Amino acid sequence: MKIGIFFGGPSREREISFAGGRTVYDNLDKSLFEAIPIFVDSRGNFILLDWHYIYKGTIRDFYPPVSALPPSTLPVQVYLESLGELTQAEQDRIIAEVGRRVEPHELRELVDFAFLALHGPGGEDGAIQGLLEWYGIPYSGSGILPSAFGINKVAQKKLLKALNRPTPNFRVLSVEEWDAADPAATLQYLVRELGLPLVFKAPRQGSSIGVSILREADVAKFLDAVERSLFRKTVVGAEWQKLTERDKLQWVQQLVDIRDGIGLPVEVSTLAPLASSTLDATAQPSEKQIVAHPEELLRVLDATLQTTEAVRLTNVDGEAQVLLESFVQGREFSCIVVEDPTGKPLALPPTEIVKGEEMFDYRSKYLPGLSRKITPIDLPEADIQRIREACEEMFETFGFQVYARLDGFISSEAPVTDSEATATDSGNFIFLNDPNTTSGMLPASFFFHQAAEIGLNPSQFLTFLIRTSLAARRRGGMQPVRLAGLLKQLDTAVASRQQQERTRTKVAVVMGGYSSERHISVESGRNIYEKLSSSVKYEPVPVFLTGNSQEFRLYVLPINVMLKDNADDIREKIELAEAGHPTHPILTRIRHEAEAITSAYAGQPTEQPRRVSFSELAEEVSEVFIALHGRPGEDGALQRELEQYGLPYNGSGAESSSITINKFETNRKLREAGLRVAEHRMATRLEWTADSEGFYQSLEAQFPYPFIAKPADDGCSSAVKKIKNRAELAAFSRLIFRDQEELMPADATVLQLGFKEEFPQKEAFLVETLIARDGAAHFLEVTGGLLTHWGPNGELEIEVFEASEALATGEVLSLEEKFLAGEGQNITPARYAPDPAERQRISEEVKAELRRVAEVLDIQGYARIDAFVRVRQQGAVEVLIIEVNSLPGMTPATCIFHQTALAGYTPYDFIDQILEFGKQRADKLELNA
Template sequence: MRVGIFFGGQSREREISFAGGRTVYDNLNKSIFDAVPIFVDSRGHFILLDWQFIYKGTIRDFYPPVSYLPKSKYPVQIYAESLKNLEDEDWNNLISKVGKRISPENFHKYIDFAFLSLHGPYGEDGNIQGILDWYNIPYSGAGILASAIGINKISQKKLLKQAGFKVPKSEILSKADWQNQPKEQIFEYLKKSIGLPIVIKSPHQGSSIGVSIVKEDNFDAFATGIQKSFFIQEVNIDAWHKLSEEQKVREIAQLVDIREGIGLPALHKGKLIYEVDELFNILDNTASGETVKLEATNGESELLIESFIKGREFSCIVIQDENGNPIALPPTEIRKGSEVFDYRSKYLPGMSRKVTPIDAPIDVIESIRKQCSHLFKALQINVYARIDGFIDDTNNIYLNDPNTTSGMLPSSFFFHQAAEIGLNPSQFLSYIIRTSLAERLKSGKQHQNISNLLEGLDNKLNALQKEDQQKINVGVIMGGFSTERHISVESGRNIFEKLSSSEKYFPIPIFLSGTEEKHELHVLPVNIMLKDNADDIKEKVHKNERHPVLDQIIFECSNITAKYAANTIQKLQAIDYSDLNKMVDAVFIALHGRPGEDGAVQKELEKFNIPYNGSGISSSQTTINKFDTNEILKENGISVADHRLVYQDKWESDADAEIESIEAQLQYPLIAKPADDGCSSAVKKIKNREELKAFAGLMFRPQPAFITDLANTLKLKPTEEFPQKNFFLLEELVEKHNAKYFLEITGGLLTKFDEEGKVTYEIFEPSEALASGEVLSLEEKFLAGEGQNITPARYTTDERNYTKIAEQVKETLKRTAEILDIQGYARIDAFVRIFDDLTAETIIIEVNSLPGMTPATCIFHQTAINGYKPYDFIDQILTFGIERNNKKLSTHEA
């Protein structure tokens, strides 16, 4: 069945839609479905997307194509709606750079079924559903009516109240009233009508976009929240003029961010501003004492103002059984670090906690489920929905946001709760497609066509169980106990999901915890594997108390799981390395930092001749230590940053002497980082002696808790990971100096055996990494829609010189890999200086022998250029590991 995945779109949630669409594309079972990516751009064009662009980190990394971007002095990426004066033919030419423009009347030539991963206006409001209905394309999820209601929080509120559901006090504030009435009077009225705290919501947005909470009697905070929800921003010009050029770029990037800012084009004094440079000029040339008011072109005309519900927040996925009856899956409690479950908390692992089911008595959980199912029917939703709500201290339940399209990132509620009944993402998507077809059949349209699709799908589903028994078993080891454990889980789940939808491999998820002295291994059932982060998984592994409500829900869903969950691992099992030899044919180590990248796991696997991915023991032991890596590369003529280690014993015996020694070698600003951790954990730009002392004080602290004044000095976030170590690395800040061009890159590689059995290196085109802050952050590396990576890197503005420069860079990366005996695959981070004579100096920063393999990581952008889809890349990595192990065994036998 040809499944068209509609993703991207015109809303402010387009990046999460894009990332969710990629999840669907990768997880559709390849034995049953042919995934067809249909990207919807921010102008509403439908594009049959060339597959390699699916693996870009953000939409802005590939669309609009670089050649269509306006010339700008500033590294701020824009969306297609910021292009002006383009005729229809111009759009056709632009689109041809990334795929093929298609019209709805021709959808049937490319797809049999539409899977909708679109969010917000134009995707979740009935618009796309109406188009597909008109052209007789069956689609996933709810129909037009339920979608139209589900998009509008104001309409929802009225219907909820009429249907007898509890709702908080609320008022509607129109934009006209806000602009024309005394604003202080509006605030006073709302305080009396609703009371504090006040929740301000943009009614047509999701992902917590346009949501603010005003907790205190503070008019300025209230006015700021209202402006934010109307997508209006005012820039204080006096404050603007005091900013450095770098700070101005960051300020502009936030202003034009479509999630929390206004986006471009924006209105200023009745005129549309399309380009970043134009906005810069307006701000720079406005006189002191004035304010520049900017307004989004796609804002809101009304806001929903609600009373704050003091209680616990939950989210519940409701699905249908094959008779059309709603079944509420176990509701998830959201434990967040801030009042608002914001964009960052929703989509970055480790920033919040999802507790499933919610920690409450069975009767309360059943009441939540019953109310969610009732609302599902009341709004005439079908197939599935995500319903959010609160439960207060007296167990009153408030349902406040039914969503007819849920986020579909790997760690989203959508997959998280389905796992509790035993469905992995691939199986759950198969269920959604079949249930959607059955719903569309009820409409009386295309009856024969949909019946044929259903029959073919059922035949395929019945044949799946036999196929699984003939696959290669791969243990996917994830987790660990370093600061990189959450990203490791994201990588491991991504590997698991790519393999589970393949026709070749059967993945077995294995969680590693314990200590460096004793590794603890557990085979995970899918529901534990899809817990929110590594700490949640560890808690479940060591305290696996099954909530009794789960047995009831599993029983209710037994007909679903019997049909879709063939051969799924259902029980938690403690194992050791010797057990792996009987369970798996190979292992994929998805660990980052220690253990994994230090050779410790490899050493255990080699005892039992188990093939694995990545470099061997000796190379891993070298590259885990950034200092040793730098020293070896320096001895072999590779450029590295000047560096030194700082040890706890020397620092604590005489900090002043150590500081003087450091300052004699390295100049501020400098870079401080753990010598044996990655993922941007605790990497800081140190600008003075006070920050150096704070970094050392935190790194050498005696207890896990942060020392508050030191954390404040380094501007650490409350949820930020900062390890405790007895040594750390200092490096000079690599800068442009007299180079013509200067950029930060990250380059991937893959190894293979040639006909003579020698290791050969395939070096991919590196990505250019654009940091929004002082260093590349965790979010920019791994959070979908956040990082800005240009692949291939922009070494020069003259395309004719690109190859000459690129080959020099790739040769340095290859030499680095050869010197360090890297095998399998790796990621190498570096800075590149390019001079007038086109010589390139590549300064190696670090080598990752088990690089991050999360869905948004840029190594997949690079492999796509060379023709590898993520599954193909993973298959190559496993194939090399198996071949290497066979060569060792044959050599030993000889």
Template sequence: MIILISPFRTVPIFVDSLGHFILLDWQYVYKGTIRDFYPPASYLPQTELPFQVYIESLGQLPQTELEALFAQVGRRVEPHQFRELFDFAFLALHGPYGEDGNIQGLLEWYDIPYSGCGILPSAIGINKVVQKRLMENAGFPCPKLTIIKRQEWLEATDKSRFFDLAKEAVGLPMVLKAPNQGSSIGVSILKEDSLEGFTAAINKSLFLQEVDLKAWQQKNIDEKVVFLAVLTDIREGIGMPVYAGEEQTLLHHPEELLRYLNRKAELQERTILTPLNSEEEVLLESFIGGKEFSCIVVQNHLGQPMALPPTQIIKSSDVFDYRAKYLPGVSRKITPIDLPAQQIQQIRQECCRLFEVLQCNVYARIDGFINEEGTIFLNDPNTTSGMLPSSFFFHQAAEIGLNPSQFLTYIIRTSLSERIRTGKRNKELRDQLQQLDGDLQRLRQQRSQKIRVAVVMGGYSSERHISVESGRNIFEKLASSVKYQPVPVFLTGSNEEHKLYLLPVNIMLKDNADDIKEKVEAYLRGEHHPLLEQIIEEARPLVNQYIDQDLLKFGPVSYEQLAREVDAVFIALHGRPGEDGALQARLERVGLPYNGSGIESSQLTINKFETNRRLREHGILVARHRLVNRQEWDKNRQGVLDALVQEFGFPLIAKPSDDGCSSAVKKIKNRQELEAFGEMIFRELPELMALPMKTLKLKPSEEFPQKDVFLVEEFIGREGAKHFLEVTGGMLTLRNEQGQTEYLVFEPSEALAGGEVLSLEEKFLAGEGQNITPARFARTAEENRRISQEVRKELEHVARIANIEGYARIDAFVRVYEDGRVETIIIEINSLPGMTPATCIFHQSALNGYKPYEFIDAILTYGIERQRSKATL
């Protein structure tokens, strides 16, 4: 969902996977994933298994029940009602129905202007087979290709014949694609001469899943649940519902599928699963070696195509898949691509030529490769680009000086101009365009009256990438307001020396904190790519009416200088040095107001051991815990392990004692894992150690800090409770008329982990994990209310003990017993909770009437008023 700058009033229309249009109640716009609100939690089947499902898994609901379901999140609308609701449709739909001409045609029928390409280029852009034929006819270099039909594949008893033909037609390595999907879904690269690998890749592109039922029987229930969670996730598997076996039994819910497989495993060795929606053919192409890139092409002020600086993609795996595209830090982006200027210009020219050949308009994202011989292969033009903070769409626009709100405004304005060319409602559209230009002019004139807020992001902890995501989100929400002028500031360095830099928007939107730091250092050395300056000049007539020159500033800045540049600070750092009081102390010395808790409270809550000790002294339930330091570990490792096993048993929780949430938090199940954790956290060098990494099942890109001490806690389980769940509760502090602090504790969210503990991605990144808000404490509304009140009362008690100010998030486990007794066991306090678009504190504040900007405004207002009250003492 795209939220736009102040000339626009946004109307959120949600399109569900059954094709219904729903005018969403605004608070649901800010959920992290569709599954967080749809279907509503009250419609989810009762189960103890942690399956996360979409509405398709509810089966065929009668119309009256569907209407009641819609009413819980908004109201259903029909296309003929669109013009009563909005003047312009900004399309943020991906894949079939969204970028294939379907929605474009519907909007054309009802005379509603929309963003991006029209019907024809959209229909071409989604169909990879048609694309290739058009590109070949236009003289673009193309890889060798062949096609395998679904029915022929299914009917063949000898699959090796297809493999032999494919090797003859395109060779090895080969790329296998689902022709009508977006986001690299259904794509594989086959390198080995393996019939088994070929068969798996074909099945993936056709969305077929063959299940070995003998292997299924060997799995325990947890392994089966994980297998099905992957299988039913469209990004990695085939989705739901599925037709199962030769009898084509239609199964909607993963738990139905679990029971089906258990039953069939007693009767047969294998079964085939196929989803409701699948592909009828597979496109096979010869593999192209070389550098991979992506390039956004836009129409300039004259209506001609102009390519932005192409970005080189450095992947952590063979395929630039869904996760690599949309999760920051999974892949690296280098802009412009690391090539001589002449070759970069050739890429831009070819992308513009393809834009014209396919009759694209407004914008498109064109991907491709350039091999060692300098041949450029373009593929998969996308007429709707991903629009997450780390997407190419914003990344490249920033290189010509446009922040996300400005670029979205440009897209709307250009789309209006383009729709005028169709000859429909010309006068009305011209009037809209004129009004928009007048609104933009008035906004520019208001800039000097705004409160200037430094948004400090980055840091040097293992949570620096999430801190950047939070900072960019805060920046964008403030940039879209009429009250604040955000100034992006990057913090790096060490505990001993903080280094602050004013960031231009193009550096702020680099892929992650490490990329930003690298680019900052390059700027300091005077390394500026000469071609970027040329592209900026080309784009200047386009961007002049949107750009804010202040956002192009760069340079180191001291705290004293910062106090002269801005009126307040929003600390978007997590872990150290944001949550430990160090940054707060520096800001107080220069008189800058800031968000969140004060110095002493921050110093307490960053230290998990001291926080738990303080809470226990006040009668709060916390886990039993113990610190392990490097000195005792080095002196007597086996003795330490013996003592920990004796005191806590297995499983137990090991984690850093003084870092932010979910950083290297591990559920330890045996002595080998406990020893591996100690070896990893006490290692001498920054590089991860291979054997402990394998034992702990760490991902290659996973952050794992080096520390001199770590914390061991008892594992909190059900302990006979009727209901047991993990929750996270946000809160906001407000000043009443007497100047006293009051706590507004939000309804907690129920957190569902995909693994053994909630990961950073599940807490903060859209599309990862699931948060149900409000939490499901009980089945009846009255009992749920009672338990929620008890839990929130305990969270407020915890916040008062820790002297929390501004806002915070407290994580806890909740046990509900048969007799109605409620236990709230506190896990940790986060004094500067994550503020990424997906974090559940925005879901919670929305239930209390705060839109994200309004929530951020309340946090800043509290900090500014706190500073004023100190100044008057």
């Protein structure tokens, strides 16, 4: 069956849709389905996407292609809408570089079924559902009416009130009312009616976009919150003039972000001069113009704010209303509801989102480790069952089909509502809000996370949803004879697949660890697991490593534990199992209710984690894929253990790994070999403790500010900081040499550490000169991957891929930019020069240097090498090596997959090559022994 995966789209959630579409593409059962990637661009064009673009980190990495971009000096990637008005012919030329345009009437011939991974307006609002209905193409999820209703938060609130269901009191503020209002009086009215805190929402957005919380009756903060939900921004001339060029660039980068900012294009309205410098919503706009590109926006603001007191920026696709709600103080949860084989709703175990005062925003939802997701929510069974019943009731009331994600709160306080709220047996109150007819589909999202609790892996869950959707469309009257045939065909294929006996190579995928890189390791491990599990060659076995440097503890994970949100959640489940903690009775109940689903789709046993020794692991598996980062994993210790038991593994050998883990030792060896590296030295705790003032002065004498400070043996941008003054150096030293685990708040503030940013404790750190342009004509940061093969005579051959150009929005590349889907800006291949021939010449020189690095360090298997490249005026190329990763990140969004795709390897092909190399190396070693 040909499954068209629709992803991307025009909404502000397009990056999560793109990442979710890739997850579906990778996890569809290859023995049942053929995946057809249908990328939807921000103008609504359907594009049959060339497969290698699916593995880009973000949409902007490939679309619009570099050839279509106007000249710009800004390090900011843009979406198609920033190119301004385009003719059909211009759009066709752009589309032809990444695939081919598909007209709507062609879809019927191209796909048997449409899997909708689209979000927000244009994806969840009934529009695409209506088009597919018109052409008679069955699709996933809810139909037209429930989709249109599911995206409209205001309509939902009104229906809940009409049905006397408990929901927080609310008011709706239209843009016309707001523009004519007195902000102070409006705030006073809303506080009187709804109380504080106040919750502001954009009524037709998801992923917490356009949401904010006002905790005090502050008019300025009130203005900001309303503007955030309307996707507006008022810029005051006096404040703009105070900004440096760097500040302005960062301001524009944040503003044009479609998730946290208001996005582009914007209408720029000049506000009439005011008597005071305090702007309010009654300021009337005069001249207006539409600006689409960030560079043009900077020019317009600089020019306009020379003579005008302020301007208002309004996104052309912003909201026309703001939904304001009373705040609920309670525990937040999310619950996936699916239709069982009889068409009745079945609520999966609800997940609690554990956080502090912070909002569960876009970043917290999608970056592992920033929030805790506990399944099931820690409540008595009766309360959880009441939550499930409430979710199933809302699913039926709103007419949802196939599946939906319902969010809500449980509180010990009755919500501020006009409706009667009924308490549970334990005195808690439940109410629901913001249902989603399409859930996020990242590997560890609620969508797959909760399905795993009934024993379905992502591949099996997707098969179930496709079958359930076909049945729903048939019940709705869509081509009953044709869809009956498709259902029979699918049922037969699923049944025969269960009876097939396949002999597959068992591969232990080791993930986790105990360093600051543990969450990214779990993301990498899960990605490897999913790529291997949908293959016909390998049977992956997820293994979690914990413990310490003296003792590695290995645990084989069942699917429901592997798909916990992050490494800490997995470790907690292991600890509970070892303490004899019984399975929550609600899980036993739900698994029983779901037996008709799991038996049909070969659900796996939901067991407890099982501890194994290295010798036991060697009995169970034939190979190991190490998905760990930093220590342990990249330091050679685990490799030595595996060698003792004859287990082939990926990546470099123990000796090479023990060198590349140490950035100082790596730099020393590369410098001795004549390669360029930054000047560097180790700064030890011993020196600092003995004489902190002398320690600081010694570093300052050798390294003029600014310089780079970072741990010598951690990766993933962990604690990499640009140190600009003595205060930052002292704060960095105190944090990295601290005795307690907790961070010191004052020092964390000095270094501007992000929310929940981890900072390791070390006995020493590495100091390096800041690598700068140094007068070069062109200067860029790159990251290049490589893969090794055995030649015909047993010699080692090194294949170096085209490097990616990394664009950092801050002072150094952040964790999010490297690994969070839709966050980083990576251009592959790197833009060394505008002229194609010159670009290729420079690229070959860079690749030659990276190959030399691999040879000097005896890198085997694969690796990622980070470097800066200077291109001098006369064309001379200088490559300055930053660091080497012998086990690079393998998350779905990492740029190594962009590079391998250019070389013709799918992610599975690349992983297969890595495993084959390790197996052949082990065979060679055994022969030599």
